[in-house]
Amino acid sequence: MRKKSIFSKIFVLITLISLIAGMLILTVFIRERTRDLERALIRENKLLAETATIIIETTYLEHILPFRTLRKIAEAENITFLWIVKPNGEIYYADDPEMFGKIIDDPSLGTEEIVAKDSIDPKVGEKIKLIISPIKREIGKKPWSLYLGVSLKEITTAQRRIILNGLIFFVLVIIFVVFISFYFSRGVTQPLEQVRKGAEIIGKGNFEHRIKIKTGDELEELGESINRMANDLKRSREELEEYSKTLEIKVDARTMELKELTESLDAQVKEKTKELWERIKELERFRKLTIGRELKMIELKKEIKKLKKGEGNQKL
Amino acid sequence: MTKKVIIGLIVVVLIGVGIWIALKPKVEKPIEIGVPEVPGVEERMAGYGWSVNGDESQAVEEAVSMMKAKLEKSPDFAFLFSSIGYGEEKLLQEINELLPGTKIYGGTSCLGPMTADGFHVGEKASLAIMGISSEKIAWGVGGADLDKLSPREAGKEAVLGAIESAGKEKTEKPNIVFITAAPGMEETILKGIEDIVGKEVPIFGGSSGDNEIIGEWRQFVNDKVYSNGLALAVAYTDLKVSYFYEAGYPVTEQKGTVTKAEGRIIYEIDGRPAAEVYNEWTGDIFAQQLAEPGKVWGILAEATFYPIAKVLRAPGVEPFYLAVHPLDIRPDHSLGVFADMADGDEIVLLHGDWEILLNRFRTTPMKTLETFKLKKGEGLFALYTYCAGTMLAIPEEERPKMSLLVKEVIGDVPFIGNFTFGEQGYVPGVGNHHGNLVNSIVIFSPK
Numbered sequence: 001m002r003k004k005s006i007f008s009k010i011f012v013l014i015t016l017i018s019l020i021a022g023m024l025i026l027t028v029f030i031r032e033r034t035r036d037l038e039r040a041l042i043r044e045n046k047l048l049a050e051t052a053t054i055i056i057e058t059t060y061l062e063h064i065l066p067f068r069t070l071r072k073i074a075e076a077e078n079i080t081f082l083w084i085v086k087p088n089g090e091i092y093y094a095d096d097p098e099m100f101g102k103i104i105d106d107p108s109l110g111t112e113e114i115v116a117k118d119s120i121d122p123k124v125g126e127k128i129k130l131i132i133s134p135i136k137r138e139i140g141k142k143p144w145s146l147y148l149g150v151s152l153k154e155i156t157t158a159q160r161r162i163i164l165n166g167l168i169f170f171v172l173v174i175i176f177v178v179f180i181s182f183y184f185s186r187g188v189t190q191p192l193e194q195v196r197k198g199a200e201i202i203g204k205g206n207f208e209h210r211i212k213i214k215t216g217d218e219l220e221e222l223g224e225s226i227n228r229m230a231n232d233l234k235r236s237r238e239e240l241e242e243y244s245k246t247l248e249i250k251v252d253a254r255t256m257e258l259k260e261l262t263e264s265l266d267a268q269v270k271e272k273t274k275e276l277w278e279r280i281k282e283l284e285r286f287r288k289l290t291i292g293r294e295l296k297m298i299e300l301k302k303e304i305k306k307l308k309k310g311e312g313n314q315k316l
Numbered sequence: 317m318t319k320k321v322i323i324g325l326i327v328v329v330l331i332g333v334g335i336w337i338a339l340k341p342k343v344e345k346p347i348e349i350g351v352p353e354v355p356g357v358e359e360r361m362a363g364y365g366w367s368v369n370g371d372e373s374q375a376v377e378e379a380v381s382m383m384k385a386k387l388e389k390s391p392d393f394a395f396l397f398s399s400i401g402y403g404e405e406k407l408l409q410e411i412n413e414l415l416p417g418t419k420i421y422g423g424t425s426c427l428g429p430m431t432a433d434g435f436h437v438g439e440k441a442s443l444a445i446m447g448i449s450s451e452k453i454a455w456g457v458g459g460a461d462l463d464k465l466s467p468r469e470a471g472k473e474a475v476l477g478a479i480e481s482a483g484k485e486k487t488e489k490p491n492i493v494f495i496t497a498a499p500g501m502e503e504t505i506l507k508g509i510e511d512i513v514g515k516e517v518p519i520f521g522g523s524s525g526d527n528e529i530i531g532e533w534r535q536f537v538n539d540k541v542y543s544n545g546l547a548l549a550v551a552y553t554d555l556k557v558s559y560f561y562e563a564g565y566p567v568t569e570q571k572g573t574v575t576k577a578e579g580r581i582i583y584e585i586d587g588r589p590a591a592e593v594y595n596e597w598t599g600d601i602f603a604q605q606l607a608e609p610g611k612v613w614g615i616l617a618e619a620t621f622y623p624i625a626k627v628l629r630a631p632g633v634e635p636f637y638l639a640v641h642p643l644d645i646r647p648d649h650s651l652g653v654f655a656d657m658a659d660g661d662e663i664v665l666l667h668g669d670w671e672i673l674l675n676r677f678r679t680t681p682m683k684t685l686e687t688f689k690l691k692k693g694e695g696l697f698a699l700y701t702y703c704a705g706t707m708l709a710i711p712e713e714e715r716p717k718m719s720l721l722v723k724e725v726i727g728d729v730p731f732i733g734n735f736t737f738g739e740q741g742y743v744p745g746v747g748n749h750h751g752n753l754v755n756s757i758v759i760f761s762p763k
Contacts, residue, residue, distance in 0.1 A: 016324065020327070020328070020331055023331055023332075023335060024331065024335075027334070027335045063675075063678075063679050063682060064671070064672070064675040064678075064679065065674075065675055065678065066671065067670070067671045067674050067675065067714065068669070068670070068671045071711070071714065090352065092724060093724075097434070097716035097717050097720055099349075100717070100720040100723075100724065101352055101720070101723070101724070102349050102350065102351060102352070103349070103350040103351065103352050104347050104348065104349050104350070105347070105348040105349075105350065106347045106348070119346060119347060120346035120347075121346075122346050122347050122349050125346075130347075
């Protein structure tokens with residue numbers, strides 16, 4: 001099985017952690033920013049609803065409805081609908097004529113305080129903020145309610161923009177983190193690789209090789225230790241070689257001695273052999289000269305053999 | 317290795333789910349919307365129907381079917397208002413075929429008619445009809461041709477014909493008279509009617525209108541169509557008849573006296589050219605017209621928000637401000653208007669905006685209910701007359717609210733309305749008058 005490098009492990013880990021951390025930060029940021037926008041939207045539209053309520057209450061005394069104001073409010077970009085609702089839930093006025101006279105069922109109906117809550121636009125089904133402001137038309141009676149549907153499209157658009165910008169930023173950060181983690185990982189793994197390679201070279205017998213790491217940490221110490229080890233190994237090897245050389249000289253000298261001895265013996269044998277051969281030759285001449293004197297000769301031969309045997313033992 | 321990958325994937329998925337939950341919008345309970353209960357139709361003596369179909373036969377079929385569905389039996393009488401654009405003779409022929417024996421009264425309305433269902437404007441034409449079926453009301457209709465008779469004589473002939481049509485004697489005064497005349501001579505027509513019924517019988521109605529003030533208006537009486545005539549209806553009844561007639565504009569401090577006038581032209585106010593005085597009163601908005609003499613300047617649209625009002629005084633009653641619509645500025649700086657003026661008329665400047673005009677659809681019915689001590693929903697049926705000029709001053713997108721506002725005040729009462737070029741109405745103590753930029757409502761209810 002292929003082993004995974006420390007570099008890739010560190011690199012993937014840092015990248016993954018950065019990715020997760022970035023996603024979480026981005027989420028929190030988007031959520032907080034969305035809440036801020038929602039709060040601003042509610043604040044703004046509460047103010048609008050309160051102003052409209054005051055105008056409605058004031059003009060009610062003159063028996064008129066402030067259509068121009070209501071129209072202006074209803075035309076506002078964020079406003080999805082505007083209703084004036086009686087305490088019994090009947091829509092008294094609506095920007096959309098179709099809603100006139102309809103009955104609504106809502107727990108906030110007749111509220112004494114201005115209310116802002118999440119809701120769904122009953123017509124288009126989109127999520128909205130609902131602002132409900134009490135209209136106090138007659139003292140001592142249950143208030144009417146001004147319902148303002150506030151679109152969240154602006155917030156959604158802003159949220160999308162934030163997400164897009166956030167993602168762009170996030171991607172840039174991730175790219176940066178990848179580079180950083182790459183260099184960081186390399187900073188850790190490169191000296192290790194040097195150590196590995198150095199150890200391999202030294203292991204192959206190159207005790208002259210030196211690991212050069214200047215990280216100022218444990219890795220540098222490890223390199224130095226290996227270098228020291230290589231030094232020790234080199235010295236041991238030199239000593240061994242020197243001993244080996246001495247031993248060889250001794251062996252050579254002894255071999256020489258033996259050789260000389262052998263040569264001396266050989267010379268003696270050769271001399272003796274030569275002497276023998278001369279004697280043999282003399283004997284031959286003698287044999288030739290002394291025919292019939294074979295017995296004597298046999299004896300002489302036996303004597304020669306005896307002599308040869310005696311010489312052989314001497315050699316040994 | 318595989319194990320680590322799986323764990324990594326699980327972590328990423330969990331974080332993704334967390335993010336999704338964090339950013340996911342909360343689902344809220346929507347507001348529940350219901351429709352109010354409508355009383356059963358069996359109790360109704362009046363029913364209405366309408367159509368925006370441009371074909372006469374189909375439009376009549378649609379509207380009459382709708383109306384009949386709300387009535388127990390065929391109506392004795394029907395108000396009929398349509399826009400221009402139909403062949404009116406064919407229209408009435410179709411109606412008379414579907415409603416034999418029903419007395420028809422009505423005329424054309426600017427852009428279209430109005431009912432409790434809304435303001436009905438068709439691509440080509442539109443109509444609305446409201447039929448009344450009740451033994452408690454005796455209806456009569458009459459008509460007269462203004463091309464053949466003087467306005468005063470036409471008024472007399474029409475009302476006499478209507479009284480006869482109701483099966484009543486000339487001496488029997490109706491409880492109310494409705495008129496739809498061609499614009500131009502309404503005051504004299506009113507006098508003719510009063511010659512027969514007296515000054516105390518309320519006369520309500522409006523001058524028939526077209527879309528561009530080009531004389532395409534029509535008046536309907538049974539199967540008869542007038543282009544320059546008078547349609548009239550009388551009602552004899554024991555039912556309570558409530559009404560209100562007003563312009564509803566706030567009165568300004570600008571006032572004067574007409575020192576020279578003839579018919580529908582005011583030459584001088586306080587001894588000065590009328591148009592110059594009017595321009596001063598309005599804050600110089602007609603300076604351009606006055607600076608270029610030698611031609612007649614139409615000022616209908618601008619003057620809608622600055623009517624002149626005749627101050628009508630009577631003992632024991634508050635002054636009544638009868639609005640008059642300035643029509644044009646003439647080369648001699650006189651002021652053409654849509655109602656008769658006379659030397660010595662006390663006048664004031666009124667001023668309003670479309671908000672005031674739209675509010676009238678609430679305030680005038682409210683005043684009717686208050687004055688006649690009626691409660692919401694007590695009416696049996698109603699007739700609404702509204703000045704076309706003031707309707708046109710209301711932004712188009714706001715016009716669908718007109719009938720809804722009326723309905724909001726009077727309740728679930730069938731009503732029909734038309735948009736007219738001059739309105740006639742009765743003010744207790746002051747009498748019957750013809751005015752402009754006015755609106756009125758007449759409500760029939762049990763006593």
